[in-house]
Amino acid sequence: MSERGRWTPSTRTSSHTTSSYGEILEQLRTIPSEHFGELSAPSTPSAPTSDNLGPIREQVAATIVLRATRDAELVDRIKVGVVLTLPYASGEEFLLTVAAELEHATLLRQQPYLFILALPTMTGLSPVLICGSSEDLAERAGTLVKSKFLNRVQRYEFRHGRWGGLIRDLCSTTYDEAALWDAVRKAAREPMDPLIPPPGSRSISQLLDQARARLQRITPRQAYEELQDTTLMWPVVLVDIRPEAQRREFGSITGALVVERNVLEWRFDPRCAYRLPIADRYDLRVIVFCQESYTSSLAAASLHDLGLLNATDMIGGYAAWKEAGLPDEVEVSSTAPPTEVP
Numbered sequence: 001m002s003e004r005g006r007w008t009p010s011t012r013t014s015s016h017t018t019s020s021y022g023e024i025l026e027q028l029r030t031i032p033s034e035h036f037g038e039l040s041a042p043s044t045p046s047a048p049t050s051d052n053l054g055p056i057r058e059q060v061a062a063t064i065v066l067r068a069t070r071d072a073e074l075v076d077r078i079k080v081g082v083v084l085t086l087p088y089a090s091g092e093e094f095l096l097t098v099a100a101e102l103e104h105a106t107l108l109r110q111q112p113y114l115f116i117l118a119l120p121t122m123t124g125l126s127p128v129l130i131c132g133s134s135e136d137l138a139e140r141a142g143t144l145v146k147s148k149f150l151n152r153v154q155r156y157e158f159r160h161g162r163w164g165g166l167i168r169d170l171c172s173t174t175y176d177e178a179a180l181w182d183a184v185r186k187a188a189r190e191p192m193d194p195l196i197p198p199p200g201s202r203s204i205s206q207l208l209d210q211a212r213a214r215l216q217r218i219t220p221r222q223a224y225e226e227l228q229d230t231t232l233m234w235p236v237v238l239v240d241i242r243p244e245a246q247r248r249e250f251g252s253i254t255g256a257l258v259v260e261r262n263v264l265e266w267r268f269d270p271r272c273a274y275r276l277p278i279a280d281r282y283d284l285r286v287i288v289f290c291q292e293s294y295t296s297s298l299a300a301a302s303l304h305d306l307g308l309l310n311a312t313d314m315i316g317g318y319a320a321w322k323e324a325g326l327p328d329e330v331e332v333s334s335t336a337p338p339t340e341v342p
Contacts, residue, residue: 057097065101068115075188078137079113082180084120084171092127095119099131099162114141114188116180120171125154128170130163130184138163141187148179208294211301215312220321223287223314227330234310236285237278238330239264241299242318246291250318254329256289264288264299269306286311293317 064083072081083098095117102115114132128145132138135158142163146153149167156165170176192198202210218226226236238256240247241264252258257276259267266272268279268286278284286303288311290296296313303311314321 057094058101061094061097061101064098065105068102069105069113072113072115073185075185076190077112078133078188079111080184080188081115082177082184083115083117084177085117086119092119092129095127095129099129102131112137114138114184116141116145116184118167118170118180120176121169122172123169125166125168126170128165128167131161135161137187141183144183144187145180148183149176208297211297214301214304215297217297217312217315218287219315220324220326223289223321224326224330226285226287232285234281234283234285235278236287239286239288240290240318241288241296242290250291251322251328253318253321256330261290261295261299265302265306268303268308268311282307283310284308287314288312289314289317289321291317292319 064085068081068083069079072079074080085094085098098117099115102113112133114130114137116128116130118126118128120126130138130141130145132141138161139158142156142158142165145163145165145167146156152168152170154166154168156163158164197203223238226232227238229236238253240252240256240258241261243260247258259276263274266274267276268284269275270280270282286300286308288296288300288303290299290313293313293316296317300311300313316323
């Protein structure tokens with residue numbers, strides 16, 4: 001913190017450093033102090049800017065650009081960086097000067113770039129300018145900045161390929177600078193081809209095949225027979241995971257537990273405080289069904305992940321149960337007390 005209570009740059013924890021206008025001023029102390037004029041004065045939007053400050057401002061901007069490009073990161077062949085400078089009179093004009101230097105720098109002419117320029121004040125509104133080698137880059141970064149600084153972006157606009165805005169209390173916490181870097185890095189990532197799946201992803205068909213490979217699936221007739229078998233050593237429950245709309249439209253099986261898919265794991269995990277009373281053992285035989293046995297296969301595999309290795313699903317679902325002519329009412333062989341799904 002400076003003597004005037006304004007933000008002062010600190011050393012970053014990463015391998016990069018933030019270009020600081022204050023640091024550049026230290027290197028220009030050989031210039032007579034009267035030439036700095038408003039350059040070192042407190043930020044006052046109405047203060048005029050002297051014409052003789054132009055060369056100094058351009059020299060400082062060029063030095064900052066040199067440091068910023070040196071410390072920049074490379075993300076998908078795009079140079080990215082964050083430049084934080086000390087606030088002073090006509091700060092917005094200085095940000096535009098830095099942006100112009102970036103655009104005309106020889107190094108950046110040959111390579112795409114994206115930089116966030118800001119004048120943090122800790123209290124009050126801080127100007128932020130995002131400039132890039134393309135409008136898309138700057139606009140993407142601006143969108144991310146708005147998302148990361150919810151309710152703190154007071155005004156913003158996108159004009160002439162640059163995103164400019166005012167952010168309240170910028171750099172009042174260590175989060176802010178990290179958030180700016182995160183925004184510029186993510187905005188620079190190459191857009192993915194929507195037809196190429198990302199590494200490690202699986203299609204729903206693959207997920208379904210892999211889930212069913214883990215199960216010993218049974219037909220509706222086999223499920224009905226298991227429910228009537230009193231010789232089994234473990235309790236058997238038939239579980240309808242369909243939403244209410246499907247049960248109303250197609251019908252239901254009286255005696256089956258109704259546990260909709262979104263709460264299935266919570267109701268059958270023996271370690272969960274919200275489990276059903278009957279779900280107190282890992283050898284419980286849970287026969288899951290949906291309307292046509294797609295969702296049920298994924299659900300049964302999820303129960304396996306909880307440790308319920310006897311769980312399975314019914315091939316063909318409720319539609320196959322009806323087609324097989326099985327009764328609309330079943331009795332469960334388990335002697336556990338009746339349970340009610342909240």
